[in-house]
Amino acid sequence: MTDTPAATADTWTVAGRTFTSRLIVGTGKYKDFEQNAAAVEASGAEIVTVAVRRVNISDPKAPMLTDFIDPKKITYLPNTAGCFTADDAIRTLRLAREAGGWDLVKLEVLGEARTLYPDMRETLKACEVLAKEGFAPMVYCVDDPIAAKQLEEAGAVAIMPLGAPIGSGLGIQNKVTVRLIVEGANVPVLVDAGVGTASDAAVAMELGCDGVLMNTAIAEAKDPLRMARAMKLSVQAGRDAYLAGRMATRRYADPSSPLAGLI
Numbered sequence: 001m002t003d004t005p006a007a008t009a010d011t012w013t014v015a016g017r018t019f020t021s022r023l024i025v026g027t028g029k030y031k032d033f034e035q036n037a038a039a040v041e042a043s044g045a046e047i048v049t050v051a052v053r054r055v056n057i058s059d060p061k062a063p064m065l066t067d068f069i070d071p072k073k074i075t076y077l078p079n080t081a082g083c084f085t086a087d088d089a090i091r092t093l094r095l096a097r098e099a100g101g102w103d104l105v106k107l108e109v110l111g112e113a114r115t116l117y118p119d120m121r122e123t124l125k126a127c128e129v130l131a132k133e134g135f136a137p138m139v140y141c142v143d144d145p146i147a148a149k150q151l152e153e154a155g156a157v158a159i160m161p162l163g164a165p166i167g168s169g170l171g172i173q174n175k176v177t178v179r180l181i182v183e184g185a186n187v188p189v190l191v192d193a194g195v196g197t198a199s200d201a202a203v204a205m206e207l208g209c210d211g212v213l214m215n216t217a218i219a220e221a222k223d224p225l226r227m228a229r230a231m232k233l234s235v236q237a238g239r240d241a242y243l244a245g246r247m248a249t250r251r252y253a254d255p256s257s258p259l260a261g262l263i
Ligand SMILES: CC(=O)[C@@H](O)[C@H](O)COP(=O)(O)O
Pocket: 026, 027, 028, 049, 079, 081, 106, 108, 140, 165, 166, 167, 168, 169, 192, 193, 194, 195, 213, 214, 215, 216, 217
């Protein structure tokens, strides 16, 4: 299939940076950096998110992710995975900015280890401070339209509601609230966490999301490269379906061949 002009021009912009790929991928749980880099390539992603506390991006004495995924070609989005307080998250991102100059960041402040649900009170607090310090925070959050609005007011440059708990692969549990967030947002909305397979990513895009962030679904697939490619295609398909505008649903059958002109 050749891309239509509309499809090729379909970019999205966050904090003044424009991207073509609407898929953001993670850098955890892979066998090694090599496999991670190959998956990023297969996914077509232009942004990778990196848990700066867990992945080596600054110590040249140990293998560094940056040797495998070129930060000149792929945008690094440092994240605060493993942070349970606003102070911890803020400190982590200040260090990331010092180490690599990154100001486009992914903020996540977790509430508990069992569900890895975000703590929205701490998340909001951190978002406000980071925005005032000149960061552009893309923010992992609950799938709640009110919390999403509050984050936007606090300076979030993207809203990233969970589809389901991180690493669960359960898919999008609450389509109604994700759609409400999309309708109310003036910044990009990306589903972050819980995607398990390609159809979940397509659903997120069909709901009108600007993109999807995922890690486990690709890293823990039996064939991560093949799953990365599947995700790339499903994000594109979901986006195209959203732009095409789905048909109205009906309660009863409607014949596929027209009845007019029958003898
Ligand atoms: C990688 C990241 O930033 C996380 O928010 C999370 O790991 C993504 O969730 P999944 O692993 O469920 O895709």
